[in-house]
Amino acid sequence: MRSEPMTFFLNTLKISILVCVISFAPAWAESKAAAQVSIAEVLANIQHFYVDDIDAKKLNQHAIESIFKQLDPHSEFLDQNELEALFNVANGRYTGLGIEVEQREEHIVIVAAVENSPAHTAGLIKGDILLKVNGTSVINQTIKHVSQLINQKQQPQVTLTIARSGHLDPLFFEVERKKIDLKSVRGSINNQGVAYLRIINFNNHTLYDVAKELAHLSQIVAGDINGLIIDLRDNPGGILDSAIEISDLFLESGVIVSTKGRFAEANQEYYAQEGDVLNGAPIIVMINEGSASAAEILAGALQDNHRAQLVGTRSYGKGSVQSLIPLGDGQTALKLTTAKYYTPSGRSIEGTGILPDFPVLQRESEHYAAGDSDSFVNAKVHDLQLEKAWQLLEK
Structure with missing residues (x-):
């Protein structure tokens, strides 16, 4: 029986054969035989007949890794520990350092240190190698x-040796692995009723957290929210359903996102249901090169439906959907790219990202507020992108 895949947007990028020709066969026969050969059969023969003893577990792992090297960097085999870790992150908790990384050629680069994590406390920052x-x-x-x-x-x-821009010598950090509760939302509101909402990631609780935070901010001013800034900068994404549900909070109608793939269930269109929690109050969304996946879904849905204007820099450009396909042992799974997603206007943002309506480059010499509510309400921090968002709502 085929296992049903569970769909996620997952931003973390994880993911020799010696041939001796014994005999030849006609090209057609070779092609037909190759199509019928199973990896299990090949591995079984190697294990049984090869001249030296082979560690079957290690051989099987190498075979799996070789297969996934032919696919995209988002597809991989997940063992029991990795699968458990993925579900923990989806539920807003995990044990680790609190860094989001990606592979850039030969280097592993930190793209974000999770707020209030050991890595964030230790001083690791975006761009560290x-x-x-x-x-x-x-x-x-x-x-x-x-x-x-x-x-x-x-x-x-854990001792990390880091290369950082502006430093000639490597930097050393002692970071302690800890249990981390991923707080996905934080917000604030000023006296004019303009709210700031930072969405840090998209997990199973983010919809509830967004709705709860908006209700709380409305209570603070004892009235309606007159405008909203949604900060998606350095948001690496998360779960597809979460991005769709949060988009629906602010849309009365229209397509939120569509997905297209090879198997039937991968081809879907998701529509907004009637009801806008802000009753049409203006929205500004902030994005940058660290905004990816589910964050791009939300930004693209609000932009294409003319519900929000975007401020910042071009987003990351991860326009693919990964599905979890449980394997027969019940403890492992395949994480496979099964579809590409498209914004309401039909844009695929894979590799290109989403362009803001108002490009604003955040200079490295200037502090990035990153959701600091005090900086929003009291303007203590010079954040060019946040300032532009504020100016647009004042018009």
Whole structure:
């Protein structure tokens, strides 16, 4: 019986054969035979007949890794621990350092340090390049390998060697693995009734958290919210349903997103239901190159439906959907890219991202508020993108 896939947007990028020709067959026969050969059969013969003893588990792992190298970087095999970690993140909690990373050629680069995480407290920042983990070089290594190095040490302390722009010498950080509760939403509101809402990620609780925060902000001013700034900067994404449901909060009608793939269930259109929690009050959405996946779904849905204007810089450009397909042992799964998503106007943003209506470059020399409610209400922090968003709502 085929397992039903569970669909996620997952932003974390994880993911020799010696041939001896014994005999030849006609091209047509070779092609037909190749199509019928199973990996299990090949591995079984190697294990049974190969001249030396083979570690079956290691051989099987290498075979799996070889298969996924032919696919995109978002598709991978998840073992029991990785699957458990994925579900924990989806439910807003996990044990780790609190860094979001991506692979850029031979380097693993930090794209975000989760707010209030050990990594954030230690001072790790976006753009830091991982050189070593516990003294072991991670250059030209996969994210999966780096994750294993971080988690294999019994002691919770992990030593990271970092290359950082503006520093000639490597930096060293002692970071402790801890249980992290992923707070996905925070907000504030000023005396004019203009609210600020930072969505940090999209997990199973984010819809509830957004609705609860908006109700709380409305109570503070004892009235309606007159305008809203949604900050999606450095939001790496998360769960598809969460992005769709939050988009629907602000839309009366129209397409939110569509997905297209090879199997029937991958082809879907998602529509907004009647009802706008802000009753038409203006919305500004802030994005940058760290806004990806589900964050791009929300930004694209509000932009294409003319419900919000976008401020900031071009978003990341992850326009694919990953589905979890449980395997027969009940403890492992495949995470496969099964569809591409399209904004309401039919745009695929894979590799191109979403362009803001008002491009504003945040200079590195200036502080990025990153959801600091005091900086929004009291204007203590010079954040060009936030200032532009405020100006647009004042018009």
